[in-house]
Amino acid sequence: MALKKNPLNLNALQLKTLTLFQALSGLDGYALPGEEPGHTLIQRLPHAHGDHFHLGPWVISASDATGLGNDAAWKALERKGLIRSMYPMACILTPAGHAYDTGLRQAILHEAHHH
Template identity: 45%
Template sequence: MNKKKIKINSLQKRTLALFQELAKHPETGNFNAETGEATVAFLPRPHGDHVHIGDYVVSARDASGFTNEKVWVALERKGLIRSGYPLQVTLTAEGLAYDTGLLGELEHSDH
């Protein structure tokens, strides 16, 4: 069976990619091997014009989906997350596996 790719817009895609990155780190994410899901209970706040996410520095603009409830609602409707807006997000197995193609665009931090 050929599974159809879920379509999401660019802001939703950036936000999901950042959620995926946060889910990878024990300081911000908690992976549940039983369900294949990961909960992110800490969303970093921007300082200045950027925000630190794992080993990356991301522009505050690119992280604007963290405070946009409509983005969370859309990702939840598509089955990629379960929203606990604005405090936490659980990425479904589908959300963790979704290839946003954006991680190469993030900048590594040197501070």
């Protein structure tokens, strides 16, 4: 039997927010290894200016990042064991949060093509 897509039944806002936390977890200046193995402290969050923002090699639509400023989305991700919230400043992405396949990476993380 195939694995269930979205086994924790995250809603669209939660999926997008988790996708952004996963992306942030790999970027210098935004994240550091957590105190516990496999955990990542996301210590800084990006802020949109206009309708998009740049994040490492990607351009993100501001409409895909509304969960970064939504306490309810953070609380839901925390309840499901994917993050530890320090809303609105920071969070710790857990190993389960790192591993969760949101299915949205290609949909919301657009490669920036600057020359």
